[in-house]
Amino acid sequence: MPEAESHTVRVDLPGREYDVVVGEGLLADSGAKIAALGFGNRLAVVSDSNVAPLYSGPLLESLSSAGFEPSLHTVPAGEASKSVSVVEEVCREMIRAGHDRSSALVALGGGVVGDLAGFVAAIFYRGIPFVQIPTTIVSQIDSSVGGKTGVNAPEGKNLIGAFHQPRLVLADTETLASLPAREFNEGFAEVIKHAAIRDGEMLDDIMKVGGPRGLGSLVARNVAIKARVVEDDERETSGTRAHLNYGHTIGHAIEAAGGYGRFLHGEAISLGLVAAGRISSQKVGLGVDSAQRVNAALQKFDLPTQLPADIGTDQILDLMKTDKKFAGGQIRFVVVPELGSAELRSDITEEEITAAIEALR
Amino acid sequence: MPEAESHTVRVDLPGREYDVVVGEGLLADSGAKIAALGFGNRLAVVSDSNVAPLYSGPLLESLSSAGFEPSLHTVPAGEASKSVSVVEEVCREMIRAGHDRSSALVALGGGVVGDLAGFVAAIFYRGIPFVQIPTTIVSQIDSSVGGKTGVNAPEGKNLIGAFHQPRLVLADTETLASLPAREFNEGFAEVIKHAAIRDGEMLDDIMKVGGPRGLGSLVARNVAIKARVVEDDERETSGTRAHLNYGHTIGHAIEAAGGYGRFLHGEAISLGLVAAGRISSQKVGLGVDSAQRVNAALQKFDLPTQLPADIGTDQILDLMKTDKKFAGGQIRFVVVPELGSAELRSDITEEEITAAIEALR
Numbered sequence: 104m105p106e107a108e109s110h111t112v113r114v115d116l117p118g119r120e121y122d123v124v125v126g127e128g129l130l131a132d133s134g135a136k137i138a139a140l141g142f143g144n145r146l147a148v149v150s151d152s153n154v155a156p157l158y159s160g161p162l163l164e165s166l167s168s169a170g171f172e173p174s175l176h177t178v179p180a181g182e183a184s185k186s187v188s189v190v191e192e193v194c195r196e197m198i199r200a201g202h203d204r205s206s207a208l209v210a211l212g213g214g215v216v217g218d219l220a221g222f223v224a225a226i227f228y229r230g231i232p233f234v235q236i237p238t239t240i241v242s243q244i245d246s247s248v249g250g251k252t253g254v255n256a257p258e259g260k261n262l263i264g265a266f267h268q269p270r271l272v273l274a275d276t277e278t279l280a281s282l283p284a285r286e287f288n289e290g291f292a293e294v295i296k297h298a299a300i301r302d303g304e305m306l307d308d309i310m311k312v313g314g315p316r317g318l319g320s321l322v323a324r325n326v327a328i329k330a331r332v333v334e335d336d337e338r339e340t341s342g343t344r345a346h347l348n349y350g351h352t353i354g355h356a357i358e359a360a361g362g363y364g365r366f367l368h369g370e371a372i373s374l375g376l377v378a379a380g381r382i383s384s385q386k387v388g389l390g391v392d393s394a395q396r397v398n399a400a401l402q403k404f405d406l407p408t409q410l411p412a413d414i415g416t417d418q419i420l421d422l423m424k425t426d427k428k429f430a431g432g433q434i435r436f437v438v439v440p441e442l443g444s445a446e447l448r449s450d451i452t453e454e455e456i457t458a459a460i461e462a463l464r
Numbered sequence: 465m466p467e468a469e470s471h472t473v474r475v476d477l478p479g480r481e482y483d484v485v486v487g488e489g490l491l492a493d494s495g496a497k498i499a500a501l502g503f504g505n506r507l508a509v510v511s512d513s514n515v516a517p518l519y520s521g522p523l524l525e526s527l528s529s530a531g532f533e534p535s536l537h538t539v540p541a542g543e544a545s546k547s548v549s550v551v552e553e554v555c556r557e558m559i560r561a562g563h564d565r566s567s568a569l570v571a572l573g574g575g576v577v578g579d580l581a582g583f584v585a586a587i588f589y590r591g592i593p594f595v596q597i598p599t600t601i602v603s604q605i606d607s608s609v610g611g612k613t614g615v616n617a618p619e620g621k622n623l624i625g626a627f628h629q630p631r632l633v634l635a636d637t638e639t640l641a642s643l644p645a646r647e648f649n650e651g652f653a654e655v656i657k658h659a660a661i662r663d664g665e666m667l668d669d670i671m672k673v674g675g676p677r678g679l680g681s682l683v684a685r686n687v688a689i690k691a692r693v694v695e696d697d698e699r700e701t702s703g704t705r706a707h708l709n710y711g712h713t714i715g716h717a718i719e720a721a722g723g724y725g726r727f728l729h730g731e732a733i734s735l736g737l738v739a740a741g742r743i744s745s746q747k748v749g750l751g752v753d754s755a756q757r758v759n760a761a762l763q764k765f766d767l768p769t770q771l772p773a774d775i776g777t778d779q780i781l782d783l784m785k786t787d788k789k790f791a792g793g794q795i796r797f798v799v800v801p802e803l804g805s806a807e808l809r810s811d812i813t814e815e816e817i818t819a820a821i822e823a824l825r
Contacts, residue, residue, distance in 0.1 A: 187548060187549075187551070187552040188548075188549075188552075190548070191548040191549075191624070194617060194623065194624050195617055195618065195619060198617060198619040198620065198623060198786075199619065222587075225626065226583075226587070226614075226624050226625060226626055227623070227624065228623060228625075229612065229614060229622075229625045229626055229627055230626065230627065251590065252590075253587075253590060256552070256555060256556055256559060257556065258556060258559040258560065259559065261590075262555065262559060262588070262589060263552070263555050263587050263588065263589075264587060264589075264590045265586065265587055265590055265591065265626060266590055266591065425559075
């Protein structure tokens with residue numbers, strides 16, 4: 104084992120504190136760690152058709168050894184499972200498996216599983232406790248931490264959901280080794296975003312990444328960034344949590360313009376980060392060299408920095424307007440005045456956004 | 465106007481305090497009262513096909529006069545609308561009507577609308593604030609207060625939902641005059657339950673009710689009972705809130721055995737109250753005369769105290785076992801040792817419940 108130690112990051116929300124444990128091989132010991140939370144013995148494990156064949160075996164075995172009676176609920180892999188109808192189906196399966204308000208849930212998988220299963224936990228019998236076991240870069244450093252759960256509506260992503268904090272997050276970095284290269288790489292869009300908004304020096308470490316092994320420290324460093332933001336602004340009311348949307352206003356619209364199949368989330372966010380970097384340089388003085396460092400990091404992970412010609416700027420702009428980040432019709436746009444800090448602005452014009460999208464061509 | 469004054473009951477939940485205002489003719493002034501909450505100007509009004517034709521006109525007019533831009537979303541009247549698919553449809557309608565996280569919601573109707581629309585408010589853009597305008601006895605004195613929201617699964621009622629407290633409840637007792645007699649009457653099952661578990665003397669006032677006018681004081685007295693219970697045990701963890709389930713363990717199962725169409729909710733609860741009264745007499749010494757006073761009050765409102773012969777005891781018992789009140793497989797049963805107090809017991813046997821159901825025949 105190149106890295107035997109584990110890292111624990113505490114998410115300090117009053118009354119709902121929890122640990123994010125990061126380390127290689129955690130899955131084998133997950134049952135004991137979950138047993139320490141004091142749940143009843145009934146657990147529903149929710150996973151998807153890609154992850155369950157790889158990791159549900161060791162997880163269920165560890166849970167059974169720790170005295171749990173787990174049931175397994177597997178949804179089809181892919182974003183299409185983040186739907187209201189799949190939420191209902193999982194709830195119904197859990198009812199038929201005998202679960203009730205005394206049960207708890209374990210989400211095993213990437214961002215789709217975490218968002219979906221977390222939402223199931225939020226609304227099953229009006230809410231049961233849950234544990235996240237994220238198996239991708241993005242879910243380990245971002246989506247499993249902070250309690251945002253939910254599904255998509257046909258009209259847009261993540262429009263139906265709830266804030267429901269997990270009771271524990273177990274990020275086993277060994278699972279990252281099984282990711283296809285493209286999915287491994289896409290996760291770094293959010294890592295690079297974290298560097299841009301909170302920790303410019305991390306870009307040096309990002310440039311040294313040589314593969315999926317030995318990533319524990321970097322994952323934990325990113326979890327800590329996310330945890331501090333969530334502690335400051337759990338429900339995205341003060342504006343701090345909105346900093347995490349850096350690159351996402353344009354990125355989400357590009358993802359939607361590609362029909363959610365053409366770009367992986369991180370690939371669309373990569374394009375959004377390039378555009379937001381340009382706006383930051385023009386509007387709040389981000390050094391052009393700093394913006395270039397971000398773009399170079401994206402390119403190191405084969406993330407796109409150029410927009411395909413067939414995706415229209417008008418289409419992207421229209422999609423931006425149905426996005427959640429438009430509170431009361433006003434554009435809230437995150438900019439980075441210097442690497443490591445961010446601010447939320449309402450004075451970014453449609454013209455400036457249009458020019459930044461055009462510059463991606 | 466027989467009753468010009470209004471009654472305000474404060475629900476004192478730390479950080480989520482709200483008022484329940486009870487009075488005749490409140491609807492006409494609802495816009496100003498809602499404006500005082502400080503929402504943005506976008507409001508979604510959710511109602512049903514029975515209530516909207518009667519009261520959405522005055523409500524929308526009052527809201528518009530107060531500066532709101534309300535949209536109206538009407539679901540089919542009836543329990544069938546308490547479904548996940550109707551929740552999704554209302555969310556999608558709201559998105560298409562331009563609502564976002566800065567919007568608020570107003571639920572106008574009885575218990576079905578309040579539970580459904582409250583759940584929509586809980587999960588739309590991960591939660592928006594909402595106001596309850598209940599238009600039936602049960603919704604005014606019970607379901608609009610306390611933040612329980614949710615819908616049914618095919619496997620059972622209220623199995624999917626959330627705790628989401630309203631920001632204001634406006635109970636216009638004038639709306640009670642438009643209720644069909646059977647629906648007016650069924651509401652008194654919960655009023656009588658409140659008397660049994662918290663306020664035995666209220667039975668005298670209940671016996672004096674002469675119709676839908678002048679009910680403001682009685683409604684407010686019941687709201688206060690519900691509010692104090694919710695303050696003690698918002699999330700039904702300490703056991704106090706479970707007192708409200710008096711008569712409901714057997715009542716819910718009878719409602720389900722009737723296929724949710726044969727008995728109105730209050731009619732099934734009436735039967736449950738009679739059975740729970742018998743168990744209370746046998747097990748914790750409730751005076752037989754006290755149990756009789758409860759039964760007489762139910763009969764005053766033409767509520768059933770006798771079970772139709774074609775509904776089997778086994779069927780009721782089986783349905784009880786899938787009910788939420790069975791935490792971890794154990795029966796939690798509420799009994800009343802004397803009028804005005806209640807306690808939660810785990811030692812009521814299946815035999816005792818069986819005998820109480822048989823005694824309803």
